[in-house]
Amino acid sequence: MEERPSLIAPVATAIVVVAAWWFLVPLLGINPRYLPSLSTVVADGLSIRSDLVAGFWRTFVETALGFLVGSLIGFAVGVVFAYIPILERAFLPILVAAQTIPVIAFGAIVVIWFGNTILAKVVIAFYLSFFPVTVATIRGLETVDRDRENLMRSFGASGRQIFLKLALPTALPLIMVGLKIGVSFSLAGAIVGEFFGDTVGLGVLLIQALYFEQVPRIWVLIVACAILGTIPYALLVLVERRWVWWRAE
Amino acid sequence: MPAEGLLALRNVWKRFHSGGTETVALHDVDFVIEPGQFVTLIGPSGCGKSTLFNIIAGLEEPDGDGSVLFQGQPQRHRDLLGKVSFMPQKDLLFPWRTVLDNAALALEIEGMPRKAARQKAAALFPEFGLQGFEKHYPRQLSGGMRQRVALMRTFLFERELLLLDEPFGALDALTRSMMQRWLLEIWARHRRTVLFITHDIDEAIFLGDRVIVMSARPGTVRCDERVDLPRPRSGEVMLTPQFLDVKRRLLAIVEEESRKTFSASA
Amino acid sequence: MNLLPVTVALAGLLALWELAIALFRVPGFVLPRPLDIATAVMENPGLYASGMLLTALEAIGGFAAGAALGFGLAVLMVLFRPLERALVPIAIAISSVPSIAFIPLALVWFGLGPVSKVAMAALAVVFVVLLNTLNGLKRPDREAINLLRSFGAGRLGILWRLQLPAAMPAVVTGLRVGLARSTIAVIVAEMLGAYAGIGQIIYQATVQVDALHVWAGVAVATAGSLLLNAVLVAVDRRLVWWS
Ligand SMILES: Nc1ncnc2c1ncn2[C@@H]1O[C@H](COP(=O)(O)OP(=O)(O)OP(=O)(O)O)[C@@H](O)[C@H]1O
Ligand SMILES: [Mg+2]
Numbered sequence: 001m002e003e004r005p006s007l008i009a010p011v012a013t014a015i016v017v018v019a020a021w022w023f024l025v026p027l028l029g030i031n032p033r034y035l036p037s038l039s040t041v042v043a044d045g046l047s048i049r050s051d052l053v054a055g056f057w058r059t060f061v062e063t064a065l066g067f068l069v070g071s072l073i074g075f076a077v078g079v080v081f082a083y084i085p086i087l088e089r090a091f092l093p094i095l096v097a098a099q100t101i102p103v104i105a106f107g108a109i110v111v112i113w114f115g116n117t118i119l120a121k122v123v124i125a126f127y128l129s130f131f132p133v134t135v136a137t138i139r140g141l142e143t144v145d146r147d148r149e150n151l152m153r154s155f156g157a158s159g160r161q162i163f164l165k166l167a168l169p170t171a172l173p174l175i176m177v178g179l180k181i182g183v184s185f186s187l188a189g190a191i192v193g194e195f196f197g198d199t200v201g202l203g204v205l206l207i208q209a210l211y212f213e214q215v216p217r218i219w220v221l222i223v224a225c226a227i228l229g230t231i232p233y234a235l236l237v238l239v240e241r242r243w244v245w246w247r248a249e
Numbered sequence: 250m251p252a253e254g255l256l257a258l259r260n261v262w263k264r265f266h267s268g269g270t271e272t273v274a275l276h277d278v279d280f281v282i283e284p285g286q287f288v289t290l291i292g293p294s295g296c297g298k299s300t301l302f303n304i305i306a307g308l309e310e311p312d313g314d315g316s317v318l319f320q321g322q323p324q325r326h327r328d329l330l331g332k333v334s335f336m337p338q339k340d341l342l343f344p345w346r347t348v349l350d351n352a353a354l355a356l357e358i359e360g361m362p363r364k365a366a367r368q369k370a371a372a373l374f375p376e377f378g379l380q381g382f383e384k385h386y387p388r389q390l391s392g393g394m395r396q397r398v399a400l401m402r403t404f405l406f407e408r409e410l411l412l413l414d415e416p417f418g419a420l421d422a423l424t425r426s427m428m429q430r431w432l433l434e435i436w437a438r439h440r441r442t443v444l445f446i447t448h449d450i451d452e453a454i455f456l457g458d459r460v461i462v463m464s465a466r467p468g469t470v471r472c473d474e475r476v477d478l479p480r481p482r483s484g485e486v487m488l489t490p491q492f493l494d495v496k497r498r499l500l501a502i503v504e505e506e507s508r509k510t511f512s513a514s515a
Numbered sequence: 516m517n518l519l520p521v522t523v524a525l526a527g528l529l530a531l532w533e534l535a536i537a538l539f540r541v542p543g544f545v546l547p548r549p550l551d552i553a554t555a556v557m558e559n560p561g562l563y564a565s566g567m568l569l570t571a572l573e574a575i576g577g578f579a580a581g582a583a584l585g586f587g588l589a590v591l592m593v594l595f596r597p598l599e600r601a602l603v604p605i606a607i608a609i610s611s612v613p614s615i616a617f618i619p620l621a622l623v624w625f626g627l628g629p630v631s632k633v634a635m636a637a638l639a640v641v642f643v644v645l646l647n648t649l650n651g652l653k654r655p656d657r658e659a660i661n662l663l664r665s666f667g668a669g670r671l672g673i674l675w676r677l678q679l680p681a682a683m684p685a686v687v688t689g690l691r692v693g694l695a696r697s698t699i700a701v702i703v704a705e706m707l708g709a710y711a712g713i714g715q716i717i718y719q720a721t722v723q724v725d726a727l728h729v730w731a732g733v734a735v736a737t738a739g740s741l742l743l744n745a746v747l748v749a750v751d752r753r754l755v756w757w758s
Binding site: 357 | 668677680755
């Protein structure tokens with residue numbers, strides 16, 4: 001049941017939500033401690049725009065660096081593990097288990113190691129994206145079926161050709177899923193890293209807003225985080241639409 | 250019995266519109282099927298056979314030009330749902346149901362309690378050569394076995410008209426000829442009306458009282474041939490001059506239509 | 516499954532850990548020895564056990580509520596398509612915010628007690644389960660649906676016999692991802708503001724730059740989540756019994 005994604009519904013929903021938030025919230029007299037009107041939020045956002053831009057950029061850099069390094073190394077490790085069965089059998093269960101534990105708590109240790117530096121956040125963002133990408137790569141390469149591989153062999157394909165023409169294309173849809181998870185984990189990692197202490201970043205601003213209970217500011221930052229989360233995700237979706245349009249079996 | 254037989258198609262058209270282009274799948278399909286008849290339908294790939302079945306099963310609406318009559322009554326869209334037993338081209342077994350529960354699916358939907366449905370389905374297992382596989386899941390079966398489970402599921406949905414879309418397509422030649430003879434036996438015993446799609450001319454002639462040959466897309470009835478071979482038929486019948494005579498004639502038409510399919514796309 | 520390679524790998528990692536400390540004389544505040552971490556936990560087992568228990572209860576409570584809500588909404592959405600068209604964009608928008616960004620809001624709204632943690636756990640799981648279930652329910656193709664319609668099945672019959680079972684693998688994936696996120700959300704929320712819980716224990720140790728007890732807390736949190744996940748895996752087997 002393939003449906004063409006239509007923009008009408010999302011746009012209509014967005015307009016309704018924005019309008020309700022802007023006009024209805026003050027009209028209904030909702031306590032601003034719970035939900036301040038959108039106009040208050042926008043005004044507050046404008047009042048701290050330079051901090052906001054600096055924090056946004058800093059968190060973006062941490063996320064992007066951590067994600068790039070994490071996904072590259074994750075992919076490489078995944079390929080190695082997938083092709084060396086003994087390593088896969090030894091480490092895949094550990095990697096899978098690692099996905100179910102709150103690895104983010106290790107952030108506290110990373111901050112003790114690296115101090116309140118940008119490096120600490122990059123490292124957290126790095127290892128958070130590393131796990132899902134590695135697991136997705138191994139899983140994706142595993143789904144290559146024997147019959148197709150034998151077919152390639154019967155054509156006299158070399159190992160390299162089989163990897164590039166069969167294994168990698170088969171694995172890519174799953175790897176893309178891993179990358180999308182990885183990038184959102186990276187962002188979460190960068191923000192949590194900033195919670196532990198720093199001077200610039202969206203996480204820092206969030207903590208400050210929490211201490212002073214500035215609810216409009218918290219909303220400003222939530223929206224900023226949403227934008228920051230959407231940009232790399234949308235880029236990955238575009239990459240997927242353009243180059244990895246086929247589905248995993 | 251009304252003059253229109255069990256099923257009558259009158260000037261049936263089907264056009265698909267997608268992405269600005271129109272595909273005419275069927276044009277002016279016109280035939281009548283008498284109760285108890287075994288009719289085989291043969292035609293080049295993509296000529297609209299499955300589309301025709303979807304229309305007869307009430308799943309798809311024919312274009313406004315024509316009409317479908319069942320037991321003399323004109324049928325509108327969806328009227329036929331639940332009235333004919335339909336076996337699609339793919340086996341479409343549910344991976345989460347055992348073979349037995351897959352076979353009993355239609356009975357359950359009819360409202361039969363699960364236990365009774367299972368009992369009724371289980372009784373057919375030996376006849377379908379599936380005894381001992383009741384508790385298996387579809388992924389543990391071979392392609393031919395899956396096809397037989399799908400056929401059993403259709404059979405258990407007891408309706409006057411059976412639509413079979415290439416039911417033996419995935420079977421090996423041996424099992425296939427066994428299943429053909431077995432199907433004729435069942436049909437002789439139950440006398441249900443069968444409309445049977447196949448790609449195999451021998452199969453079409455061996456099974457059918459009538460062979461309908463469809464033209465290349467847009468599909469229509471190209472020729473409607475009676476097969477008067479005596480029943481019950483055994484494998485021997487395929488060697489008789491009468492059989493070969495029919496085959497020679499049909500082969501020429503089918504080949505001509507198939508060639509159209511390929512030269513049109515070339 | 517052969518456990519030998521995994522056991523060897525785990526033993527190897529531990530040996531490497533010990534070796535690194537011995538070879539490079541890594542000070543304890545950088546990387547404590549595994550045995551020291553275990554001792555630190557055992558010196559005060561009540562503290563860690565009660566902390567982890569609270570965290571687990573908060574996570575399970577929020578997870579159950581959020582998962583049920585997400586699943587129920589998804590079923591409603593396939594039955595009433597306009598609802599889907601209106602709500603899915605909102606769901607996607609909210610789920611694109613890392614859920615930890617909502618923690619300050621949850622703390623302001625619900626205070627430092629367990630309610631804010633339960634709310635965060637529910638928020639962390641609801642959209643994953645919602646979107647996964649929705650995708651799963653829409654997975655059966657036209658032909659399979661048509662087969663059931665040809666047997667005379669109605670909207671609810673198709674939902675019950677075809678769409679729900681077909682959705683289960685996707686639901687299970689949603690639950691797995693959701694449980695991990697719930698636990699993370701609760702722990703991070705406890706770090707930012709709580710009276711108790713394993714996250715708060717880790718946070719206190721971090722503030723005091725007490726690496727040994729940070730490790731101890733993280734180790735307990737890890738063990739606890741592995742246990743939670745093992746329970747979920749057992750549940751999953753029943754939801755997808757045929758594979
Ligand atoms: N839902 C649809 N939308 C658009 N075109 C369709 C649709 N269903 C079928 N068609 C087109 O109608 C034509 C007939 O398809 P159909 O499946 O009925 O062929 P067929 O005779 O069963 O072929 P085969 O023997 O290969 O099974 C094809 O050209 C197909 O592309
Ligand atoms: Mg067909």
